[in-house]
Amino acid sequence: MDAGRGEPDLGMLAGRLTRALQEELFRRLAEEGHPGVRPRHGTVLAFLEPEGLRATELSARSGQHKQIVGTIVDELVELGYVRREPDPGDRRAKRVVPTERGRDEITKARAILSGIEDRHRRALGDERFGVFKEALVEVARSQSDWNRGA
Template sequence: MSSQPNAPHEPPGFELPLRLLLGFRVLVDDLHAELARQGHPQVRPMHGFVLQAIGPDGTTAAELGRRLGVSKQAAGKTVDTLERLGYVRRGTDPQDGRRKVVRLTDRGVDCLALSARVFEELRAGWARTLGPERLRELESDLRKVTPAEFFPLDVPGWFGG
């Protein structure tokens, strides 16, 4: 008996990317529900990408846009929101007074640290549901089919087209 790509026991090919995206969505939605409970109710998924892209040393709006795969203006608009919420601050680059640098505030650093802890808790929940060994196998399998380098932060721009 030959195996057909869409045999009755096999899911259609389009289901795989949708299930992977849905798994990502479940984790991110659960993260944001917990962030809201712990004092960060206005943080949105895009904000996490931005805070990560700013990093510990800060960055300019132009560089932030490049890292995120969005325009400098789009990055600046998100920085405006995060600044209003107290997660980032703009300042002058001490090396070059003409450059404006965006840096994380203590609240921004706290949000990233809390996110890391919550992701650990969410992973533990998946381990309880799937079993620790099966989760490790799933993660190992995903590493086999994805690039080895760290996850790119340009997902917002990639989704935006």
């Protein structure tokens, strides 16, 4: 909290927003047939393409270490959400490809998140929400790049 104003700081607000979004998303996914999916699985599922991606690409997109992505992929294989297939461009490499169950989860997660976003857009109005989201994107990009220019 900011000692002068008693308001939560950026880290507190970002954490609160993330937890609340995840709580709603994963509760609703469980209700729609995906009770085993956890927030950590979003490291793979949120960035996965229909034709699949290499683990190194998932790591780069999610910002997580390749070892963490590998562990999560193992969990998702066991849960039936993804499979590993040879990469057509390099048979030595593997692609992580969503199964039918994985595609269903991805579709439902995106629809749920879109509905959450629409709810907030209606509450704030199109203009205020647009300014908020634009600013949030800029802050997230700036924070992600904080040490690249040093």
